[in-house]
Amino acid sequence: MSKRVRPRVHVITMGCSKNVVDSEKLMAQLKLNDIELTPSIEDADIAVINTCGFIESAKQESIDMILENVKRKGNGSLKKVYAMGCLTERYMVELGKEIPEVDRFFSSNQVKDVLLELGADYKYELLGERMLTTPKHFAYLKISEGCDNPCSFCAIPIMRGNHRSRPIEEIVAETKLLAQKGVKEIVVIGQDTTYFGLDLYGARRLGELLERVADVEGIEWVRLMYAYPAKFPQDVLDAIARHPNICKYMDMPVQHISDSVLKSMRRGISRRTLTQLIETAREKIPNITLRTTVIVGYPSETEREFEELLEFVNKTKFDRLGVFTYSLEEGTSAYPLGDPLSPEEKERRLARVMELQQRISESKNELFVGTRQRVLIDRREGGQYIGRTERDAPEIDNEVFVNTDRRLTIGGFYDVDIVGSSEYDLYGSL
Numbered sequence: 001m002s003k004r005v006r007p008r009v010h011v012i013t014m015g016c017s018k019n020v021v022d023s024e025k026l027m028a029q030l031k032l033n034d035i036e037l038t039p040s041i042e043d044a045d046i047a048v049i050n051t052c053g054f055i056e057s058a059k060q061e062s063i064d065m066i067l068e069n070v071k072r073k074g075n076g077s078l079k080k081v082y083a084m085g086c087l088t089e090r091y092m093v094e095l096g097k098e099i100p101e102v103d104r105f106f107s108s109n110q111v112k113d114v115l116l117e118l119g120a121d122y123k124y125e126l127l128g129e130r131m132l133t134t135p136k137h138f139a140y141l142k143i144s145e146g147c148d149n150p151c152s153f154c155a156i157p158i159m160r161g162n163h164r165s166r167p168i169e170e171i172v173a174e175t176k177l178l179a180q181k182g183v184k185e186i187v188v189i190g191q192d193t194t195y196f197g198l199d200l201y202g203a204r205r206l207g208e209l210l211e212r213v214a215d216v217e218g219i220e221w222v223r224l225m226y227a228y229p230a231k232f233p234q235d236v237l238d239a240i241a242r243h244p245n246i247c248k249y250m251d252m253p254v255q256h257i258s259d260s261v262l263k264s265m266r267r268g269i270s271r272r273t274l275t276q277l278i279e280t281a282r283e284k285i286p287n288i289t290l291r292t293t294v295i296v297g298y299p300s301e302t303e304r305e306f307e308e309l310l311e312f313v314n315k316t317k318f319d320r321l322g323v324f325t326y327s328l329e330e331g332t333s334a335y336p337l338g339d340p341l342s343p344e345e346k347e348r349r350l351a352r353v354m355e356l357q358q359r360i361s362e363s364k365n366e367l368f369v370g371t372r373q374r375v376l377i378d379r380r381e382g383g384q385y386i387g388r389t390e391r392d393a394p395e396i397d398n399e400v401f402v403n404t405d406r407r408l409t410i411g412g413f414y415d416v417d418i419v420g421s422s423e424y425d426l427y428g429s430l
Helices: 017-032 056-074 086-098 111-117 156-160 168-180 206-214 235-242 259-265 271-284 303-316 343-366
Strands: 008-013 046-051 080-085 138-142 185-189 221-224 246-251 289-296 320-325 372-381 384-388 399-403 413-421 425-429
Touching: 008 017, 017 046, 017 111, 017 138, 017 185, 046 056, 046 086, 056 080, 056 086, 080 086, 080 111, 086 156, 138 168, 168 206, 185 206, 206 221, 206 235, 206 246, 235 246, 235 271, 259 271, 271 289, 271 303, 289 303, 289 343, 303 343, 320 343, 343 413, 372 399, 372 425, 399 413
Parallel strands: 008 046, 046 080, 138 185, 185 221, 221 246, 246 289, 289 320, 399 425
Antiparallel strands: 372 384, 372 413, 384 399, 413 425
């Protein structure tokens, strides 16, 4: 009797860091089942696409990726194509009708079914195990799934369900496994990290969790992302201020500042409370780096309210800032408001915010010229080493370009003298 030939699988991840973690856990399960994972789609028999359905542009990118691989299947390069994740969770029926060439669609919580389809068993003893796709010195740590916030523009609760915290001990155990693999920087993520613990323990326990993660031997940086500002737990700021290896950094998406827009967005916070929270963070942690995101072109955002947002960005001077244009999403409470602003007007507003932030970032970076900064080296490129300071999250923030004749270790920390700056980067030497 001939031995069954195991398929060669290539996993493609679309969208955010939360999807990265999901793919890494799926790949760890496949590997333990002796299923070969290929780094290149050209060497694969099967493509598994972990899709994103957050906003229109992300949905289109996922659909394009599915179609690209369906084409590969059509010409014989692939035997099967599977799709999973947020987009398929939301539009499974529609996608099945529109792209019947896909062998099977899975929702975002059907990892066991994906494994079964690929001839693998779910290994419960692998709890917390991942096959890292990031550089080995940093990893994303997902502490929860889903979201309970009623934001009018957001479809995440539709795709990911209600908020579900992971047990603290389970998260700490995963952190220890990551540290054993050589991970030095933990990036804490979730759809809403500040809600952590409320569903499981009856109280918000993010501050405690950050310190427990930071106490794991080998972890040198712990970085907090996706901190929802409404009902913000103040002990988080105390933990960041007190613990030496919790980065003096926080990502807190504010989305807008106009009270009328915040109310329509159902953000659960006012301009006054939001401003006080930012002031408190800077008082408790004077050197904190604040990252945020804002949305422009929301249906009820008038020109006056947009100017109010611009004035707020100019006054607050966030260290890092990203901008989204509003995306009309079916099933959200803002959907009945329509999408009255033209794409051109949304892009105009986005450009004005980014031009302002570019000037803010340039002036802030100039202050670091002549200083010495601790830099984590991420990679070597074009004869230069490229890394980040404590002030920068991987893949989305500023970088430091280091000139040196020395051979540096990727994933190593070095003291770098900053000799130059630009809008979004620093330049240094050892």
